[in-house]
Amino acid sequence: MTTKITTAMFMALVINLGFAKGIGLxxxxxxxESENDIWxxxxxxVLQGAVLMLITVWVIRRRPDMTILEQFDAIVGKWIxxxxxxxxxxxxxxxxxxxxxxxxxxxxxxxxPEFPVWMFVLAAVAIxxxxxxxxxxxxxxxxxxxxFSIVALNLLIMVGSLKDVELDxxxxxxxxxxxxxxxxxxxxxxxxxxxxxxxxxxxxxVNDTKSWAKGAVGGVLYGGILVLLWPILECGVLSAPQTGxxxxxxxxxxRSAQVGLFLHRxxxxxxxxxxxxxxxxxxxxxxxxxxxxxxxxGMKDYRGVVIPVSLxxxxxxxxxxxxxxxAMSLLTNNWPVIALPIAIGLPLLGxxxxxxxxxxxxxxx
Amino acid sequence: MHKQxxxxxxxxxxxxxxxxxxxxxxxxxxxxxxxxxLDKGDTPGTVTVTAQIARPxxxxxxxxxxxxxxxEPIWTATATGRSIFEAIRNLGRYSSRRVxxxxxxxxxxxxxxxxxxxxxxxxxxxxxxxELRMRTWVVVTPDKASQIVATKTGLEVVPxxxxxxxxxxxDLVAEAPKIDLRTMQAxxxxxxxxxVLPVVQTRLRGVSTDNPKEFGSTPQVELSGTAYxxxxxLKGTLNPDDTEGLMWFVDPPKTRVVVIPCSSxxxxxxxxLEIRHYKFKVVPQYVQGRPAFRIQLNxxxxxxxxxxxxxxxxxxxxxxxxxxxxxNLKKEISDxxxxxxxxxxDFLGLGSRFQDRYPAEWQRIKSNWPELxxxxxxxxxxxxxxxxxxxxxxxxxxxxxxxx
Numbered sequence: 001m002t003t004k005i006t007t008a009m010f011m012a013l014v015i016n017l018g019f020a021k022g023i024g025l026x027x028x029x030x031x032x033e034s035e036n037d038i039w040x041x042x043x044x045x046v047l048q049g050a051v052l053m054l055i056t057v058w059v060i061r062r063r064p065d066m067t068i069l070e071q072f073d074a075i076v077g078k079w080i081x082x083x084x085x086x087x088x089x090x091x092x093x094x095x096x097x098x099x100x101x102x103x104x105x106x107x108x109x110x111x112x113p114e115f116p117v118w119m120f121v122l123a124a125v126a127i128x129x130x131x132x133x134x135x136x137x138x139x140x141x142x143x144x145x146x147x148f149s150i151v152a153l154n155l156l157i158m159v160g161s162l163k164d165v166e167l168d169x170x171x172x173x174x175x176x177x178x179x180x181x182x183x184x185x186x187x188x189x190x191x192x193x194x195x196x197x198x199x200x201x202x203x204x205x206v207n208d209t210k211s212w213a214k215g216a217v218g219g220v221l222y223g224g225i226l227v228l229l230w231p232i233l234e235c236g237v238l239s240a241p242q243t244g245x246x247x248x249x250x251x252x253x254x255r256s257a258q259v260g261l262f263l264h265r266x267x268x269x270x271x272x273x274x275x276x277x278x279x280x281x282x283x284x285x286x287x288x289x290x291x292x293x294x295x296x297x298g299m300k301d302y303r304g305v306v307i308p309v310s311l312x313x314x315x316x317x318x319x320x321x322x323x324x325x326x327a328m329s330l331l332t333n334n335w336p337v338i339a340l341p342i343a344i345g346l347p348l349l350g351x352x353x354x355x356x357x358x359x360x361x362x363x364x365x
Numbered sequence: 366m367h368k369q370x371x372x373x374x375x376x377x378x379x380x381x382x383x384x385x386x387x388x389x390x391x392x393x394x395x396x397x398x399x400x401x402x403l404d405k406g407d408t409p410g411t412v413t414v415t416a417q418i419a420r421p422x423x424x425x426x427x428x429x430x431x432x433x434x435x436x437e438p439i440w441t442a443t444a445t446g447r448s449i450f451e452a453i454r455n456l457g458r459y460s461s462r463r464v465x466x467x468x469x470x471x472x473x474x475x476x477x478x479x480x481x482x483x484x485x486x487x488x489x490x491x492x493x494x495x496e497l498r499m500r501t502w503v504v505v506t507p508d509k510a511s512q513i514v515a516t517k518t519g520l521e522v523v524p525x526x527x528x529x530x531x532x533x534x535x536d537l538v539a540e541a542p543k544i545d546l547r548t549m550q551a552x553x554x555x556x557x558x559x560x561v562l563p564v565v566q567t568r569l570r571g572v573s574t575d576n577p578k579e580f581g582s583t584p585q586v587e588l589s590g591t592a593y594x595x596x597x598x599l600k601g602t603l604n605p606d607d608t609e610g611l612m613w614f615v616d617p618p619k620t621r622v623v624v625i626p627c628s629s630x631x632x633x634x635x636x637x638l639e640i641r642h643y644k645f646k647v648v649p650q651y652v653q654g655r656p657a658f659r660i661q662l663n664x665x666x667x668x669x670x671x672x673x674x675x676x677x678x679x680x681x682x683x684x685x686x687x688x689x690x691x692x693n694l695k696k697e698i699s700d701x702x703x704x705x706x707x708x709x710x711d712f713l714g715l716g717s718r719f720q721d722r723y724p725a726e727w728q729r730i731k732s733n734w735p736e737l738x739x740x741x742x743x744x745x746x747x748x749x750x751x752x753x754x755x756x757x758x759x760x761x762x763x764x765x766x767x768x769x
Contacts (some may be wrong), residue, residue: 022432110495119381126378133371172724238547241554245492256499256547259535265467 001147004207007215009140012068013202014219016146016224016280017195019050021102023230025188025252029332031234031244034176034184036169038240039231044184045312046224049192052344053216056196058214059350060203061212063361068200069295074186075353078298084346085295088197091342092289093313094335096192099281100124100317101327102248106271110251117322125314128283132290132306136205137204146280149273150226157233161256166238186336193343194285195220200347247328286310396462397421399439399525404475404508406445406452406484412478412486414452415443415511416464419523438522441515449490466496472503472546473565475510476592476599483597484560488553491546499547502532505592505599516567518586518672531588532610532725535563539618540589540605553597554730557717559710561572564590564602571641593712600710603701610701613645613662623666625689626681627673636686637670638751649719651726656719657742662694667753674762684749690749698745709735 022042056068063071069088073081105122109140131138174181200217206212234243234253243249251267258264286309293305320327353363402415420442442459446452456464474487491497506513518527532543541563552560567584591603593612603611610616620639627636648659668683675682705713716734720727730737 113495126374130371130374130378168718168721169723175720175724239555240553242551243549245550246552252499255495258500262501353487 002235003135003137004205005137005140005202006097007211009144010139010199010202010206010212011142011215011219011222012108012147013198013280013284014053014195015150015223016143016214016219016277017198017284018191018223019150019227020274020278020281021098022188022191022227024188024333025093025102025258027231027234028244028246028249030184030231031240031249032332033187034181036235036240037174037243038243039175039228039235041181041184041307042188042224042228042231044182045188045192046220046228047158048185048189049195049224050217050220051106052192052347053197053199053220054213055351056347057203057216058197058228059347059354060200062210062354063364064209065204066364067204067291067295068346069292070217070287071350071354071361073085073359074134076233082296083348085292087342088201088346089289089292089296089309091193091197091339092285092292093316094338095190095197096282096285096289097320098190098318098331098335099278099285100314100323101321101331102149103278103282104321105248105324105327106251106274106341110255110267111131111246111271112316115282118318120316121314121321124182124282125310127279128286129310130345131283132287132310133303136202136287139280139287142276142283143280148276149248149276153270153273153277154226154229154334156266156273157253157257158229160259160264161233161237161253164256164289165233167236168234169239174253186340187332188337190336190343192220196347197343198284198288200294200350201246201291202284247324288312289313375407380392390463390465393639394440394462395465395700396440396460396716397465397467398469399523399570400471400473400514400528401469402473402475402512402591403449403478403487404510404513404538405478408445409755411447412449412452412482413443413511414440414449414456415514416453416456417441417514417523418460418464418527419468428517432688439515439524440509443511449486455620458499467498469497469501470525472501473513473528474503474505474562476507478504478510478597479592479594481598484553484594484599485597488550488597492550497546499545501546502529503544503546503562504528504588505602506565507602508566513565513586516584516586522693524586528586528588531565531586532563535588536618536620537622538589539612539621542591542608542616544616552714555714555717557720557727558714559596559600559609559712560594561712562592562594563588563706564592591712593708593710597712601708603704606697607700607704610697610699611704611713613698614647614701614715617643617645622669623685623690623693627671627686627689629751632664634672635670636668636672636682636689638666638690639669640664640666641752647715647718649715649722651719651723652742655741656715656723656726656730656737658715658718658744660698660743660745662698662745662747664690664694664747664749665752666690667755668751669755671761676762679754679757679759683754687749687751690751691747694749695745695747698747699743702743702745706739706741709739711738717740 027038034041059068067113072084103124108115108120118292203212230250238252254267254270290302290306290309293309294302297305299305305351320330328346396418398416399419400417404413406413420438420440442456444452444455446455472491478523517524521527521530535541535543537740542561544562549560552558564585565588568587569584589605591608593600620641623638624635625631628634642665644663646661705711
């Protein structure tokens with residue numbers, strides 16, 4: 001783990017992490033709760049994500065050579081550190097399953113309904129594992145490509161949909177209540193949680209410490225802007241009830257897009273761009289899960305656990321995606337309850353412990 | 366060690382990736398549906414599906430059969446089932462190819478089915494179908510849907526394409542809203558508006574090439590009028606005149622024609638104006654616990670035809686006609702609102718607009734909306750400006766014509 005990545009690459013990773021699930025499944029879930037306030041919930045959630053990201057950067061900055069788990073080791077000892085690593089592993093396991101649901105339901109439901117599920121899962125495990133073996137830099141480089149893909153995807157959906165936008169459909173605001181809209185942000189918070197948790201694991205691999213905050217928070221904000229287009233279009237073109245009616249709301253947008261008379265049904269092109277971003281998420285989550293796994297096992301090189309970790313992630317994900325109701329219930333009801341306490345709790349605990357045991361942390365080898 | 370594992374791993378991966386045939390369907394195994402008709406089945410509780418399927422080898426040319434073709438560009442098949450899905454599966458009894466929906470242009474629903482059985486399963490089935498385009502047009506017909514699906518109209522070789530093209534140019538007459546599957550589903554799921562669908566029917570308007578002297582012997586599909594629904598059941602239809610008023614609310618056309626009398630002595634003499642720009646606004650109000658609406662329409666039009674020879678200047682003529690245009694437009698909007706109020710069906714989507722402006726009040730009154738709508742006060746304010754006489758400097762007047 002000696003190869004370092006640039007801040008721009010890190011920013012690209014953050015942008016990718018908040019995107020793929022955030023534009024489709026998350027918006028559909030949010031629309032079922034707060035109807036046409038999903039775009040406001042998205043903005044609020046991005047701001048929350050930016051604050052959490054800033055806290056994570058502050059925590060890691062105290063010892064820029066240590067991941068958040070290594071800091072826990074240094075402050076509270078190895079065994080409690082292992083518990084923290086286990087919690088982080090649980091988070092990355094859940095996050096991987098959430099992204100696998102996104103991956104499988106996009107490709108299987110809309111493009112390859114006769115394809116067996118296990119082949120999607122195999123692709124979602126084998127390709128990221130290959131990248132993870134080659135280190136973070138490979139994923140980071142693909143993430144830069146992923147950002148261009150996201151921009152291309154957004155341009156394509158805008159060109160095909162803007163003429164159908166009825167801004168009246170974004171009204172009324174806060175129809176389901178302000179606090180309900182705030183509560184709905186928990187779903188998109190789980191997407192940003194992936195970015196903040198990942199930052200806690202990989203920031204030591206980003207070479208320019210001074211630009212961390214700018215890159216991390218900038219990634220959340222730029223990513224947020226790229227995502228925000230989707231709830232606005234989904235409400236403005238489809239309407240909120242229609243967005244909430246579908247499991248994968250963004251695909252409904254994609255197959256409604258049309259440029260002029262002749263260019264329609266270009267969702268195959270859009271899904272290719274989307275797939276790159278999705279792949280980056282899968283790679284990064286296997287990478288971070290492996291880092292957490294190696295920490296639990298007390299191993300120095302994460303590569304030793306990549307295969308077993310990916311088998312656990314892939315196997316659990318396969319079980320979940322087999323049943324649409326189970327998968328959507330997990331994403332809607334269980335995942336925020338599991339993800340947010342870990343994703344908010346770990347950085348806050350790290351920040352608090354670092355403040356209390358400043359000298360111990362500075363002196364740790 | 367690392368590289369030793371990488372190559373076998375990649376090779377094993379290729380075994381899965383390059384097998385190439387999972388889920389593959391060759392294009393010549395597909396029966397491409399271009400239009401589908403849904404009628405009430407003969408047995409209660411059944412639905413009859415009529416699929417118009419393109420015969421690709423014969424679609425290329427209309428006159429004469431290509432070498433390997435039959436000369437018929439479409440093949441129409443029908444099947445019945447207890448659900449739409451079952452009926453479509455039953456098409457497999459006759460179709461030598463797998464039915465494919467990706468190119469379907471139009472869904473035609475028979476009035477009987479829409480009135481008696483409702484459209485819930487139509488919305489549900491077609492919105493679940495991943496192959497279907499969300500831009501597929503949805504229409505209602507008083508005829509048999511199977512008849513519409515099989516009728517060749519206009520210049521197109523494939524009837525489904527004909528209906529599709531009718532929609533592309535329907536703005537010119539603006540007598541039917543353009544409703545696709547996406548729009549229909551949005552209205553259907555909304556609690557502030559009811560579904561409206563355009564009406565198509567066959568009319569004997571074509572001239573057969575075999576018998577050119579017999580005018581009006583060939584049926585053509587006409588797109589004109591609107592069907593409105595209450596919940597999922599067809600409640601009634603609007604004639605083309607009432608539809609013109611409805612269009613301002615649900616699908617304002619880019620351009621419209623307004624024909625008004627221009628002579629007080631001869632009502633058959635008319636002036637024709639083409640609306641080029643408009644601003645249409647519905648302002649919901651909540652007055653003393655009751656909903657009310659203020660409707661504002663500002664139009665700019667051109668004078669495109671004047672049947673009244675006059676020695677007045679164009680400026681005078683245009684100024685005089687503006688009041689008539691305003692009255693004409695006000696009447697058509699008023700007629701549409703009256704139709705909605707009388708039938709207690711909110712096909713204009715006024716509830717949805719009220720909800721946008723008064724969400725809290727909407728929650729209180731939405732259960733009683735049809736009743737409140739029928740007594741809601743509506744003020745209509747129309748302002749028309751005729752901007753251009755188009756090309757001509759003075760009205761066309763024969764030498765002998767006097768002042769009129």
